[in-house]
Structures are given as C-alpha cells and as structure tokens.
Amino acid sequence: MNRDQFMVINRKDMEAREWQQLDFIIVTGDAYIDHPSFGTAIIARVLEDAGFKVGIIAQPDWRSIEDFKKLGKPGLGFLVTAGNMDSMVSHYTVNQRKRRDDAYSPGGQSGRRPDRATIVYCNRLKEAYKDVPIIIGGIEASLRRFAHYDYWDDEVRRSILFDSRADLLVYGMGERQIVEIAENLDSGLDIEYIRHIPGTCYIIGDKDNLYGGIELNSYEEVAADKRKYAKSFKIQSDEQDPIRGNILIQRHKDRYLVQNPPAKPLDREMMDLVYSLPYQRDYHPAYESAGGVPAIREVKxxxxxxxxxxxxxxxxxxxxxxxxxxxxxxxxxxxxxxxxxxxxxxxxxxxxxxxxxxxxxxxxxxxxxxxxxxxxxxxxxxxxxxxxxxxxxxxxxxxxxxxxxxxxxxxxxxxxxxxxxxxxxxxxxxxxxxxxxxxxxGLLKVAPEHISPEVLELMGKPDSQVFDKFREKFYRINDKIDKEQYLVPYLISSHPGSTLKSAIELAEYLRDIGHQPEQVQDFYPTPGTSSTTMYHTGYDPKTMEQVYVPKSRKEKKMQRALLQYRYSRNYNLVYEALQKAGREDLIGNHDKALIKDKYA
CATH class of the missing domain: 3.30.750.210 (Transcription Regulator spoIIAA)
Structure with missing residues (x-):
C-alpha cells in the first residue's frame, strides 16, 4: 500500500504535499479505511475532488485536546462523525453489555472511541478552537437530529445539535450538502448564515424570520407525553421526502431546531462520480502493525x-x-x-x-x-x-x-x-x-423477521404466506438445477407487538419447516425508527393504536429462547414460557412437542 495515495493523517503528510493549512479536518470515531463503504472516505474524497485540502483525525484520544490539534487549525471547518455506526451501538449489545471488540478499530480493539462520540468530539474541539465552524454528520448525528428516545438512558434526549454545540448538522447521505457548505464557507459566508441548504439542520433563537414549515411538539412536550412523541415522529417520518417535504421546527426551551427538507438523492451520473474517486480500497497502512481493521473484510x-x-x-x-x-x-x-x-x-x-x-x-x-x-x-x-x-x-x-x-x-x-x-x-x-x-x-439469507400476522403488520413486512411461497419456489428451483442450497431466515425476537403467544407461534413454524436458527436478533431500539417509537411510547405512530411491548429482561430472554428451543441451554426458559402461556401441549415426547418433559 502506498501511503502517499491516502488522505492526510499527520503533519508529515501535509509537509509531503507542501500544505501549510488544511481547509477541512474530518474527526471520526472509526479507523480510517479508504473505501467507498465508509462515509468518512466518501466525504473526504468528494471534498478533495471539489478542490479542498482535507485531513482526517481518526479515533482521537478524547481525554485531552492534544489529538484534536495535531493537524492544526483548519481554514474552513471541522467535520465530525461518530463513524459508520452509532457509537452506543458500537459499544453495547441489546442487553446493554459492553462489546468485547469493535470491527471499525485497529485489531478489532474496543474502547477506541467514547460513548456519544459526536458530542464528546465536538466539545473537545470547542475547547481547542473556539472560533472554528463545526459540522456534524454520519449515522449518529443523522438519526439523532430531533428530540429522540435514547435506549441507553431510557429517556428522551435533546437534538444532538444542542448537546454537541455544533454549528450545522448534515443528515442523510451528505455529498451534495457538504460540497455546497464548503463552497459557501470558501466564498466567505459565515456559518451562521448557511441556513438554506436541503439536508441540513441548524438552531435559531426565534422563528420570526422562518417562512412556512411545520412546528412539531417541543422537546419538553415529547419528553413528558408519549402520545405527543409518537405523533411527532409520524410527522417527521412523513416529511422525509426531497420533493414534497416541509421544513420542520422543534422548540427546545427558548431555542428552535430547524430541519430543512431532505437533499435530493444523487442522480446516476453523480453516483458514478462518487464511486470513481481514487479510493485505495483498504485501511491506512498505519494500522498494519495492529493487524489491520476487521471492517474491511466484508466489503473489500x-x-x-x-x-x-x-x-x-x-x-x-x-x-x-x-x-x-x-x-x-x-x-x-x-x-x-x-x-x-x-x-x-x-x-x-x-x-x-x-x-x-x-x-x-x-x-x-x-x-x-x-x-x-x-x-x-x-x-x-x-x-x-x-x-x-x-x-x-x-x-x-x-x-x-x-x-x-x-x-x-x-x-x-x-x-x-x-x-x-x-x-x-x-x-x-x-x-x-x-x-x-x-x-x-450454499446459503441464501433473507429476512421474513417473523410469521405472526400481528407482529408482521407492525414490522411493515408481508404476510407469512409470501415467504412460504418464496421458500417453496427456492427449493423447487434448486431441485431443478440439481443444487443443494438452503435458506437462512433472519428473525427478530421481542419486537413491539410480539407476545409469548407470538413467539410460540414462530417456534412452531420453525419446528414445522425443520429450521433451527443459529442466530436470532433481539429487537434493538435505535434512534430514527418507527419500531423504536413503539417501544418507547407503546403506540403505533401510524395508527396511534396501543401496542404491547415486551420490555422485561425475563420475557425477552424467553422469547429469544423459544426461537432456539432445541438448544439445551434454553430448556428451562422454554419450559417456563410454555407453562406461562398455557401451552403445556408443546411439552412431551410427541412429534409436535418443542421440548421433552424432563420433570415428568
């Protein structure tokens, strides 16, 4: 790998290019992988293609400001992202246990970024350089742009713009926005006047000069009232359209979050340009001694x-x-x-x-x-x-x-x-x-997610008969071409709407088709989804009807165990779940039993 073909990551790289100052510095919670599957690489290459000098500070030590100063003060601004994943998802399992590794870090080592990385990085940058514009983006910023339910705090948090103290938030796929922002800053326009770009959010002190738009329930209202939270989410979801979407406004105390309508997606010609840029398609050579960065393996x-x-x-x-x-x-x-x-x-x-x-x-x-x-x-x-x-x-x-x-x-x-x-x-x-x-x-992975009609409806997934017909056709085609291949269905346990009865229904289905899933995903409430809104509020935001939500750790364990009922480690949980649901008929030595009755 030729280091000179990667983006700037240190002063030595700047000197090699005879650059005294960078225009933009990207601060990211991921290791630097120069591949178009990683947002940092795309934004860096797009800005480079537009004529800007760009450097990357990857996984800085957030315990002091020194790492944030290693490339100096940028001429136009800092761009901050937690990385390809929300930092809380990177760190914690659905059971809120610390993950042992991090695929986006050198050698898979965990602990290379802080919790709530976007907020922490921005506040460190404010300490280092008080007067430099900060623009946040990536999945963490994008999905936390409104007041949002946070699973790890189990409460509604403010828009990430307030806690990060950033000047501007880019949401969605940010190529269009970031180039327009860069050109505006380069022309001398102050960051506080860059309020017109689709796909961005900003904060104002009053809304007197705003024309049009829809005002959502305030942060204080959605934090206190779950029905208002659900209704607010529905409006947000409805307006996420670049053609018919409206400006959205949400008051936080005495200030206002403003979301401009979404940016138009790239057309085919622009998409082709983005993916034609000179990515090195690998992690930076600086990580070689640590064994590389595992995340490259799936996408290289x-x-x-x-x-x-x-x-x-x-x-x-x-x-x-x-x-x-x-x-x-x-x-x-x-x-x-x-x-x-x-x-x-x-x-x-x-x-x-x-x-x-x-x-x-x-x-x-x-x-x-x-x-x-x-x-x-x-x-x-x-x-x-x-x-x-x-x-x-x-x-x-x-x-x-x-x-x-x-x-x-x-x-x-x-x-x-x-x-x-x-x-x-x-x-x-x-x-x-x-x-x-x-x-x-040999294995085709598809995602029916569940088979219970009530759960599928809340998931927005098709009736189970569609998967049955697909499954039948898959095996019929493989018989025809004389291939031995198998379907691996992705399944979600404990999704809002799923009761013990629903989980047992899915377990019986798995029994009947002879499939024992090796992996089952417990529903993980992450920001920006309708299902997370259901989890937090107990309401379906589309209909405002009440939804059953399995929240106790015990019930969630039972629902998961039911989908893997053949594993001996799950026996006691499955036995207890079947008794609790009044389905002792599924305990015994007959063909339809899920487990044997070892207590008989």
Missing part, C-alpha cells in the same frame, strides 16, 4: 450498486437516512469498480456482494416518485405490492451476468438484503433461477 471485494430503499420496514432507519428513493449506479461504473477489485493482489476470484440496502432495488418504485415524491400514507410493498410498483430485475440481472463473465472472476455472490416479496412479485422467474444457479454460496 464487494460493490455498492444502489442507494435508498422503499421497503418500509418499521425497524429500519433508512427512511430517516438514505431515504426511500432508490438510485442505482450505471453498469459501466459497477464494471469499472469490479476491474479494480480483480486487479487487487489479494483477490481470489470471488466478488462477495453486489447490492445496497436492498440488493434487487435498482430504480425508483414508480414514475410518480420522480415528480411528486414518495406517497405519504401508502407503502410500495406493504401490505402487498402497489399496482404502480415497477417490478423488473432485468437491469440488475444484466449487471450480474456481465460481472460473472469478467476474466478473473470465479463467482459473484449476493449477500446484502434481497426482498423476497419483490422477487415473488416478478412474473418472470429468470432472476430467481439465475440467483440460485450463480449467486448463492
């Missing part, structure tokens, strides 16, 4: 082919971050990246993934979205595919065919999410057949 030989998702899953924050409008890169851009991968000395012939948030979404759901925006009160796929939905795998299939025929490529896998309901909505089975024949590595 993978290709992002699209952004955005109109899937509408309640537990997913994509609506609040990437948005529902899907944009796909061109075939030529994807092939060009594949050739870079093939040229890598470590490439063994396997492209690990070609996808995005949803791999088989390549374009907007329908023509209407391009002119009127995404429907406010209607989902594209739920409860069943909309009549206007364009179901077409031909473009994606053409790309996959080209990639797998490139010299040096042995196999192209698809490991990112595939919407099985979208596949089933396609009357042409060509994609499904070629998927099974060429792009599955």
């Amino acid at each position: 030989f993978s290709i992002t082919s699209s952004r955005g998702c109109y899937g509408g899953c309640s537990f997913c924050a994509l609506n609040f971050h990437q948005g529902q409008m899907v944009v796909g890169r061109s075939k030529s851009s994807i092939v060009a990246e594949a050739k870079k991968i093939i040229a890598d000395d470590d490439f063994k012939g396997y492209i690990h993934d070609v996808g995005g948030p949803t791999a088989n979404f390549r374009n907007p759901a329908c023509e209407k979205q391009l002119h009127k925006g995404v429907c406010k009160d209607k989902e594209c796929l739920f409860p069943e595919p909309c009549g206007n939905l364009k179901v077409d795998h031909s473009e994606y299939l053409d790309i996959l065919r080209t990639l797998r025929n490139l010299e040096g490529v042995k196999k192209v896998f698809i490991r990112s999410g595939l919407r099985f309901d979208y596949i089933m909505a396609d009357n042409d089975d060509t994609f499904f057949e070629e998927l099974c024949k060429h792009h599955v590595s």
Whole structure:
C-alpha cells in the first residue's frame, strides 16, 4: 500500500504535499479505511475532488485536546462523525453489555472511541478552537437530529445539535450538502448564515424570520407525553421526502431546531462520480502493525450498486437516512469498480456482494416518485405490492451476468438484503433461477423477521404466506438445477407487538419447516425508527393504536429462547414460557412437542 495515495493523517503528510493549512479536518470515531463503504472516505474524497485540502483525525484520544490539534487549525471547518455506526451501538449489545471488540478499530480493539462520540468530539474541539465552524454528520448525528428516545438512558434526549454545540448538522447521505457548505464557507459566508441548504439542520433563537414549515411538539412536550412523541415522529417520518417535504421546527426551551427538507438523492451520473474517486480500497497502512481493521473484510471485494430503499420496514432507519428513493449506479461504473477489485493482489476470484440496502432495488418504485415524491400514507410493498410498483430485475440481472463473465472472476455472490416479496412479485422467474444457479454460496439469507400476522403488520413486512411461497419456489428451483442450497431466515425476537403467544407461534413454524436458527436478533431500539417509537411510547405512530411491548429482561430472554428451543441451554426458559402461556401441549415426547418433559 502506498501511503502517499491516502488522505492526510499527520503533519508529515501535509509537509509531503507542501500544505501549510488544511481547509477541512474530518474527526471520526472509526479507523480510517479508504473505501467507498465508509462515509468518512466518501466525504473526504468528494471534498478533495471539489478542490479542498482535507485531513482526517481518526479515533482521537478524547481525554485531552492534544489529538484534536495535531493537524492544526483548519481554514474552513471541522467535520465530525461518530463513524459508520452509532457509537452506543458500537459499544453495547441489546442487553446493554459492553462489546468485547469493535470491527471499525485497529485489531478489532474496543474502547477506541467514547460513548456519544459526536458530542464528546465536538466539545473537545470547542475547547481547542473556539472560533472554528463545526459540522456534524454520519449515522449518529443523522438519526439523532430531533428530540429522540435514547435506549441507553431510557429517556428522551435533546437534538444532538444542542448537546454537541455544533454549528450545522448534515443528515442523510451528505455529498451534495457538504460540497455546497464548503463552497459557501470558501466564498466567505459565515456559518451562521448557511441556513438554506436541503439536508441540513441548524438552531435559531426565534422563528420570526422562518417562512412556512411545520412546528412539531417541543422537546419538553415529547419528553413528558408519549402520545405527543409518537405523533411527532409520524410527522417527521412523513416529511422525509426531497420533493414534497416541509421544513420542520422543534422548540427546545427558548431555542428552535430547524430541519430543512431532505437533499435530493444523487442522480446516476453523480453516483458514478462518487464511486470513481481514487479510493485505495483498504485501511491506512498505519494500522498494519495492529493487524489491520476487521471492517474491511466484508466489503473489500464487494460493490455498492444502489442507494435508498422503499421497503418500509418499521425497524429500519433508512427512511430517516438514505431515504426511500432508490438510485442505482450505471453498469459501466459497477464494471469499472469490479476491474479494480480483480486487479487487487489479494483477490481470489470471488466478488462477495453486489447490492445496497436492498440488493434487487435498482430504480425508483414508480414514475410518480420522480415528480411528486414518495406517497405519504401508502407503502410500495406493504401490505402487498402497489399496482404502480415497477417490478423488473432485468437491469440488475444484466449487471450480474456481465460481472460473472469478467476474466478473473470465479463467482459473484449476493449477500446484502434481497426482498423476497419483490422477487415473488416478478412474473418472470429468470432472476430467481439465475440467483440460485450463480449467486448463492450454499446459503441464501433473507429476512421474513417473523410469521405472526400481528407482529408482521407492525414490522411493515408481508404476510407469512409470501415467504412460504418464496421458500417453496427456492427449493423447487434448486431441485431443478440439481443444487443443494438452503435458506437462512433472519428473525427478530421481542419486537413491539410480539407476545409469548407470538413467539410460540414462530417456534412452531420453525419446528414445522425443520429450521433451527443459529442466530436470532433481539429487537434493538435505535434512534430514527418507527419500531423504536413503539417501544418507547407503546403506540403505533401510524395508527396511534396501543401496542404491547415486551420490555422485561425475563420475557425477552424467553422469547429469544423459544426461537432456539432445541438448544439445551434454553430448556428451562422454554419450559417456563410454555407453562406461562398455557401451552403445556408443546411439552412431551410427541412429534409436535418443542421440548421433552424432563420433570415428568
């Protein structure tokens, strides 16, 4: 690896370029990996392409201000991100236990960033340089831009803009915003006057000069009243559209948070440009002695082919971050990246993934979205595919065919999410057949999440019969092509709406299809999702109907154990759960029993 081709990380790098001062310094909670799967690398390269001098301070020691000063004072501003994940999710499991490792740190070492990294970094920077603009972004800032429920504090926190004391917040995918902000600052405009850019939030003392917009319930109101919290979230969610979205305003004591409407997603030409920039596609050589950075392993030989998702899953924050409008890169851009991968000395012939948030979404759901925006009160796929939905795998299939025929490529896998309901909505089975024949590595992971109708409805997922039909067709196709391949369903336990009865229903389903999941994800309430709103408030924000929420640690353990009822370590929990639910009929030595009765 040639260090000179990476972004600046120290004074020596600046001297090599004969730079006296940087325009922007990015402070990030992740190790520096120069790959387009990492937001820091993208923003740095986009600014570099726009003509700005950029440096990166990765994982600074936050216990003093010294690390924050190592690249000097930037001429235009600091850009702060917690990294590719919310720092609290990076640090803690759903049971709020400290994680033992961190894939985004050298050698996988944990503890290289603080809790609430965005806030801590910004406050350290304020100590180091009081007069330098600070702009925050990334997933942590994006999803915490309004007053929000925080699972770790178990209370509603203020917008992260107030606690970080940053000047501006960029939400969503920030390439458009950051270049426009940079150009405004470079032209001499003070940061306090940069209030016009879509996809940004700022704070004002009064709202007299604001024109239009929707005022949400205040921070104080949503912190005190769960119904108001749920209603406020619904408005926020409804307005996350770049075409029809309104300005949103939320009072915090005597000041106001203002969110401009979302930025328009990049068009295909701009997407291609972003992914064509000179990424080194690896971690910085400075981490070599620590054994590298584990996060590169999953993405080094993978290709992002699209952004955005109109899937509408309640537990997913994509609506609040990437948005529902899907944009796909061109075939030529994807092939060009594949050739870079093939040229890598470590490439063994396997492209690990070609996808995005949803791999088989390549374009907007329908023509209407391009002119009127995404429907406010209607989902594209739920409860069943909309009549206007364009179901077409031909473009994606053409790309996959080209990639797998490139010299040096042995196999192209698809490991990112595939919407099985979208596949089933396609009357042409060509994609499904070629998927099974060429792009599955023995196991195909899909996400039915649950099978209980009540839970699926709250999740925004299709009826279980759709998954059953997909499953049947998958095995039928594999029989036809004489391949032994298996489905691995992703499942979520303890989602809002899930009772012990629901969990038992799912356990019986797993028994009937002969599947024992090795992994089950307990529902993790993270900011920016409808499901988290349900968890906190007990209301479905879409209908304002009350929702049962499993919150006790004991019940959550029982629900999880039911999905892995065959494991001996779960026996006592499963036994207790079945007794509590009045389902002793599932205890015994018969075919339908989940567990044997060792107490009989």
